[in-house]
Amino acid sequence: MKTILVLGGTGKTGSRVARRLKAAGLPVRTASRAGGDLHLDLDDPTGWTPAFDGVTAAYLVEPSLSASTDHPSRIPRLVTEAVAAGVRRLVLLSAPRAGEDGHPLHAAEQAVRGSGADWTVLRPQWFAQNFSEGPWRPGILAGTLALPTGDGRTPFVDAEDIAAVAVAALTEDGHSGRVYDLTGPRAVSFGEAAGLIARATGRTIRHIDVGPEAFVERQVAAGASPDVARLLTELLVAVGNGEGATLGDGVEQALGRPPRTFETFVSETAAAGSWS
Known part of the structure; x- marks a missing residue:
């Protein structure tokens, strides 16, 4: 497997995703505005190309609540860039009800679903x-x-469960086209x-x-x-x-165990x- 990119690699879920991937001996690249293996600013597309060099799978997260409301096109633009660069598997950290029009992450979900890549959406409580x-x-x-x-x-x-599901979706078959409600x-x-x-x-x-x-x-x-x-x-x-x-069964569906x-x-x- 080629490199897996973890966006928000120093955050609550991204750091855990990266740690699990590294523990499994998989090549990982973390990206964030501060820290991580490389600097990636969602407001500066000119710096995105190096992030996707050699990457075949990516964990995507919108790290800013204010940006998700003020600039909902950031993740869709990033998705387009990722697929053009050769990324073939996308796992998006979303939120409950993001499938509804008007939700700050609705555009991000639609972009991932329509990307042409294998995709998985995580909607944690x-x-x-x-x-x-x-x-x-x-x-x-x-x-x-x-x-x-x-x-x-x-x-x-628990963010550990979110990370475990994300890693499964990034590295295993059987999760493409799934929306997991995580509670x-x-x-x-x-x-x-x-x-x-x-x-x-x-x-x-x-x-x-x-x-x-x-x-x-x-x-x-x-x-x-x-x-x-x-x-x-x-x-x-x-x-x-x-x-x-409402309880979701996404953790059990993805991992075969209770949350x-x-x-x-x-x-x-x-x-x-x-x-x-």
């Missing part, structure tokens, strides 16, 4: 690692996770999640519900654009409204000292 490596970690460390989710529940998916094995409320992390770490952690407008204002004050802040808030409010609690539990994620993350 909220990452469990958002509590340990992402936007909710500061709240966990501060002891108060303030989100507009109420008592809504969602089946957080954990059960839906968990943010309050329960905070409680599980609290017990595993010995910390006092609580989840409090905040109003949507207050949450938007907080995100804008932290540097998010108003459009991105509203989009993020809408997604979290949807959880509170009971949306996004990792949120409890396993918490115990392993706490043992690693990630919340210390």
Whole structure:
């Protein structure tokens, strides 16, 4: 097999995909705006050609929520460049409901599906690692996770499962033309999640519900654009409204095993000292 390109190779899923590929002894090239084997800026197509030299399979991810809303053509342009360069297998990290018109990643999905290459689309629910490596970690460390989710529940998916499915799709036959809905094995409320992390770490952690407008204002004050802040808030409010609690069977379909539990994620993350 020739080289596999991992876009976002220093991110939550890309780093795990690259690590698994390297452990299997496969040739891997990571690309990102910062770090990785080479610099790749989705806003600068002049630097894309070297990324695809000798590449036959690629893991694609839109790393920026704001870019996915403001510049939805970035991934479609990249897909065109990749196929022209000889890439024959594409695995796209997408999101729930991205098949619907108007979704920020709809154009990316359509581009991959119509590329002429073998393609697989991954639609994961909220990452469990958002509590340990992402936007909710500061709240966990501060002891108060303030989100507009109420008592809504969602089946957080472990990024390790996402990476395992991505590697299978990149390296094995039988995944072409598949859309995998990736979730954990059960839906968990943010309050329960905070409680599980609290017990595993010995910390006092609580989840409090905040109003949507207050949450938007907080995100804008932290540097998010108003459009991105509203989009993020809408997604979290949807959880509170009971949306996004449906379990997907993508992990089992792709890997032949159940997904990792949120409890396993918490115990392993706490043992690693990630919340210390």
